[in-house]
Amino acid sequence: MTEHLVESWLTLPEVAQRLNVSPSRARQLVAERQLLAVRRGKNNALMVPAEFVQDGRVLKGLPGVLTLLADAKYEDDEVLTWLYTPDNSLPGSPVQALVDNRGTEVKRRAQALNF
Numbered sequence: 001m002t003e004h005l006v007e008s009w010l011t012l013p014e015v016a017q018r019l020n021v022s023p024s025r026a027r028q029l030v031a032e033r034q035l036l037a038v039r040r041g042k043n044n045a046l047m048v049p050a051e052f053v054q055d056g057r058v059l060k061g062l063p064g065v066l067t068l069l070a071d072a073k074y075e076d077d078e079v080l081t082w083l084y085t086p087d088n089s090l091p092g093s094p095v096q097a098l099v100d101n102r103g104t105e106v107k108r109r110a111q112a113l114n115f
Contacts, residue, residue: 005084008050012037018053034063038076049080051095061103065094068110082113 016026
């Protein structure tokens with residue numbers, strides 16, 4: 001799995017706190033594919049990579065990239081692997097490019113996966 005790629009994880013209550021929303025709204029953001037959460041740990045709890053929440057908001061560009069990858073039929077683990085695998089043409093990983101506000105480049109690469 002992708003556990004080794006993601007350094008820091010947040011529970012849904014932690015996501016809710018960082019976004020200043022209710023826990024049910026945090027779950028709704030996952031259901032709407034604005035955020036991606038996977039089950040992990042002994043409790044099999046839903047967890048979100050910490051990079052997906054920046055400065056009290058969902059990482060800019062992430063929802064669009066999640067939609068593009070879903071359209072390309074990527075499963076959640078494949079999405080995380082793609083987002084966290086270094087890409088020398090960016091440079092860095094796609095998630096780091098999103099953090100660095102280089103979302104257009106990431107979206108372009110994600111769109112190319114669907115062809």
